[in-house]
Amino acid sequence: MRKTWTAVVSILFLVSTFAVGCGGGKDAGIEEKRRQLKLNLAAGEPTSLDPAKAFDGNSMEVVNNLYEGLTRLDKDSKPQPAVAEKIEKSADGKTYTFTLRDEAKWSNGEEVTAQDFAFAWKRVMDPKTASNASFLMNVIKNAEKYNAGKASAEEVGIHVRDDKTLIVELEQPTPYFEELTAYTPFVPVYKKGVKGKKYPFSEAKDFVTNGPFKMKSWKHEDNITAVKNDYYRKAEDVKLAGIEWSMVQEGTTAYQQFKMGEFHYLDNTSIPPDLQSKIIGKGEAKVSEAGGLDFYRFNVKEKPFTNAKIRRAFALAIDRRAIVDQVVQGKQQPAYAYVAPGTITESGDFREGGNQLIPENNLEEAKELLKEGMKEEGLDKLPQIEILYNKGDKNKKVAEAIQEMWRKNLHADVSLKAQEIKVFMENRSNGNFIVARSSFLPDYNDPYNYLESFQTGHPMNQTGWSDKEYDTLLKSAYKEVDESKRMQTLHRAEEVLMEQMPICPLYFYSDITMQKPEVKNILNHPVGPNDYRYTTIKG
Template identity: 35%
Template sequence: MTARITAFKAVLAATIFFAAAPSWAENVLYRGNAGEPTTLDQHHTSINIEEFILKDLYEGLTIYDAKGVIVPGAAESWTESDDGLTYTFKIRDNAKWSDGSPVTADDFVFSFRRAEDPKTAAAYANILYPIKNAEKINKGELPVDQLGARAVDAKTLELTVAQPTPYFLELLAHQTALPLSKANVEKNGADFVKPGVLVSNGAFKLAEHVANDHLTLVKNPEHWDAANTKLDKVVFYPLEDQAAAVRRYEAGELHVDYNFSADQLPRLRQQFGNEVHVSPALATYYYVFDTRNAPMNDVRVRQALAMGVDRDFLANEIYKGAQQPLYSWIPPGLGNYGEPEKADFANKSQLDREDEALKLLKEAGYGEGGKPLTIEIRYNTNPNHERVATAIADMWKTAFGAQVSLVNLDVSSHYAYLQEGGKFSVARAGWTADYGDAENFLALNTTANKTFNYPHWSNADYDALMAKSYTEKDPAARQKLMHQAEAILVKEQPVTALLVNNDLWLVSKKVQGWYDNANNQHLSRFLSVQN
């Protein structure tokens, strides 16, 4: 009897040991995201908190690797014609949707046509405008079947561009270029985004989505590279409350947290050391003036208000050095663009700027002895943005006697308001490069850009320079045209750049495979958690 009991205890102990062993545990990554996605329909998204999720679910023809470099995705290879106008992509034979059906060239044709179809009203339709006829289709001037996208066969896709586009492969890694399962969308319509319905071709598939609480992805066994995906599950938490997000990170409830409050930077660095990541980005933090209404329709008022912002104070006092002052529209660091064009007040002292600004306001009829200057600043809910808005309100009040009020909305509502043409006087916005070319920033403020031209600004000379840049084949001449366009923009100030954004992340030491990169690309498939 004793021997039997001893043997039983040994088996029980071994069972307990193996059940507790790390190799038996799920590898789960908990990610703090900076807000709730508006939707999981890639054609109706525009911000990075949506992109982070979508790029875990879907895989474009090209993708960014762990270091932010463009590499093959759903397409294993491609060729480019000698004239730079035709790209032929070979889609992987083992590329499948999460329901086991093959990813085909026709799925991509369907998706690109849907993105450009004016009925879709895609927020980022312009990202695919280099494809032949895309812009005309999006404006309702041609039918969708005229798009320069053709399925040669089930696994061969041909894309034709209107003119050589040096950054085309980067565009195809954008969230708007992520494919949809044609069969699934046609079967389920708008419901295709729901858990249990959504079919994806990325490293993960959607398991659960509880709005404003969490979104859970699980490993997609049908993904062509599933064997190298180490995570079993990814849980995104839409945490707009940055203080709450940091507390959850401190408690060990999050492995990764995006965009913490900058005033916490010194404390967090002391507490967590190299778990705090301040990653330089191709990103501009800016304010927008609604040029449709007085007083912002007066260039002198816009120039004066731009001069009245002490960018050094914002960078050093509010962001604790985590951001840098910016006086150009294009952030530095675009190697093929050179030194950006700066506003003419960039090299003046803040006192000299304010003196010049007062003269401009007086000429425009505002300030002492003139009309009162009443301003409302809109921003998306975020402690950093609130501090910036409060500081700028105080600067404008102190320097110009302006009456300034503040209005804030959650991030999705804020950008929806701007993109749908809501009226305002001043609004906060930010832009992170979708690809490494100055055109990505300059195109925002063309008259034709109905989605991102938040100031509703129109300048014929600016539009003409940008239009010419699209047909200019000589790289040096093309850059010169864009410099001339930027010079007009920083003079007219429909948007005023304030800071060069850096990406702020908290990344646990348990997370393996993380690399800071200027494109801020961190696909979960390249990460793992060391328990």
């Protein structure tokens, strides 16, 4: 009888222990889910998560948190050593020696090596990759020539001394080079995961990364889930269990989901334009300065925008103040030039030294320019004009407002066409548009970065525009070491751009964010994507 009772007690003890264990596992699962940051990619499916091709805000945000470069931006948006433990610069400023950390690992536990960086950077430059970010590499010796097929990969100024030492030769001293190495096109790539694959980076199983998070799942057109990377060099500082990026493109829906607790954080791309003013006024959203701007591209190979006077007429016929105050409503600034305020150089804010290059509310000049331009082109009537834009509430409302302004002020027949982001980007890149919505987020905080994109043949030009004076000015500014002269040259380049008007600035960005009070320590940079490595969720 005693044996039987002892057996019963033992069984009950095991059952209770098992139950406690199950409860602990369940609680741990709940805790892990609670520490998962829920975000939204308002433009939908990323165009690419290949670091060499991820060159839009959606894509770079994900890449920035899956990977890490030689440097990484700190809370003050300054580059600090990351995968690199030590950075040495030669006396002439043209050679950098990066010493990699021993603890830098891939998410599979293998060491990150100097060869991984050399392979990744040359892959961005390789013309076969067709990377829109290749121009960022042009500061490196022979990178531009390699991309143009005029030099070999071996001639590029990237040298691997050993597994832990990367030596980079520049074309000339580049004060913002360390900042560039924090940017997503400069992250390393796991060579064995790319070599020989036709479509790398297309599925979750393809990803071996070295950042604070690693890919867990990717349900295309729906969501991307990442989890903490235990092999990250500073894994102990990463408090989140993971991140889930949803892809809700309808602003009102995203806002309602935030209110219901389904998102922890929204930026202005996810907040409905018609609600922004109200949300800001109620204190539900925070507004801060940001770099970049929204603008329209004119296809200068398509009539009527083959004529500079007509392009300028259409630019002058837009009431930017009305767009800011009545449409986007996020305390943005009207853009009467291209380089944004807050673009700081050694000489100070570039915009403070520049003129208002687009007259405000000058419809008479717009009408006169249109008349002159049509006469020069032999046009009795304007052809129909189509505004192409990527789907989104804000983009639609801005396009509708400009459609009405051009109809009312210039008697133009304007139609609108919305496309999914991937199709839109492809059509814009291929010149399949008349007017196309565009945006620019700076890669580094210098006016040259804004202006370099419109040089002849630049992959980000996408207008068909070419101007010898502009090209000469940009080349001169690139080589100029006297900061005062460099700024004078860049101001003149911006003037030429606004005189010829292959693009039409609309408004400079502000950073509008909604964040749950329990979420802390999101690194939100004026230049570059958000960083969630120090983010915490308390509750």
